[in-house]
Amino acid sequence: MLPTHSLHISRPSRRRSTALLAAGLLGLLGFSGVSIAQSQAQQVLRVSAIPDEAPTELQRKFKPLGAYLEKKTGMKVEFIPVTDYAASVEGLINKKLDMVWFGGFTFVQAKVRSKDQVIPLVQREEDEKFKSVFITTNKDIHKLEDLKGKTFTFGSESSTSGHLMPRSYLLAAKINPDTDLKRIAFSGAHDATVAAVSGGKVDAGALNISVWDKLVAQNKVDTKQVRVFYTTPGYFDYNWTVRADMPAELRKKITDAFLSLDASKAEDKEILELQRASRFIPTKAENYKAIEAAAHNAGLLK
Structure with missing residues (x-):
């Protein structure tokens, strides 16, 4: 049987060994937990x-x-x-x-x-040649100029096909949406624009041609009620x-x-x-x- 004092000497030695082993493992794994997390995040x-x-x-x-x-x-x-x-x-x-x-x-x-x-x-x-469509339920609207004095909705303010390009083509037609239209709104999304126009909340709106075609194909819009009256030229x-x-x-x-x-x-x-x-x-x-x-x-x- 070992003397009692020899047990007290071995404990710190064991702790040092454990610490050294842990340090060695951390070294092998990249020196820190952050590196491991970054490695996992990259996956x-x-x-x-x-x-x-x-x-x-x-x-x-x-x-x-x-x-x-x-x-x-x-x-x-x-x-x-x-x-x-x-x-x-x-x-x-x-x-x-x-x-x-x-x-x-x-x-x-x-x-x-x-x-x-x-x-x-x-x-x-x-x-490469994307387009926007202008839609309405109003029988008096047939061209962009007919929008003067009417209510209108774009999609999101940051949308290319639901705001930027429709606004550009309105300006090109000498229509300032902020002064020549009765009221403008932003629906937030292309399908929401169709809902706003078909629901009578606004006289007209503009949206992405791809979403329009999809909604028509899925019979989610009544084309007897809602119609396209202007399609823009193509753009990226x-x-x-x-x-x-x-x-x-x-x-x-x-x-x-x-x-x-x-x-x-x-x-x-x-x-x-x-x-x-x-x-x-x-x-x-x-x-x-x-x-x-x-x-x-x-x-x-x-």
Whole structure:
């Protein structure tokens, strides 16, 4: 049996050994818990989209695409809804989001706010010549000039197809929405604009042609009651944008994933149909110079 005093000598020795072992493990794992957390965080791709439709619809449209991106990137893909257009811009530039589905105007806002630290990766082929439609239930409205003295709703204030471009075409037709219309409102989303017009809350409104076509195809709008009276010329619009500090390898994986979507494959076809895309094509910041100029001209970009 060991003498009692020898037990007292061994305890501090054991504690020192334990401390040294713990220190060694921390060293192997990156010296701190923060590094481990950062490493884990990099395995999640945080994705969002401007809320131009109801949150449930955005989630439904993204689900198959999210699963596809998980396969292609090897990362967990998490869709994080935002409350408004501004939140999508702030979320990306403040590094709370990694990739966002922007409209042309929100992309320009993010580009300006971040001092060019965002990169648009891909857009739908349809976004090269996107359009807005003006709708009404009023039998006296047949052209933009007929809107004088009428009530009107845009979508969100930061929407390209629901506000910026419709405002630009109104100004081009010598109609100042702020002085020539009886009252203007902002519905917040394209489907809400249709609801406001069809419900008689306003005489007319403007929205994204893609959402209009979808609502018509789904019989969610009565075209005998609500009609399109003006369609704008084409302009560049939506894209998927990431921060410039995203690793080039990951940017390439994401870009390649979108460009590989093929409508002749059943799984890919479902994704493309939900995104209302025939296919995705590469895009670049230069494509949105006209949107930026329109925003400055309309006084919407400071």
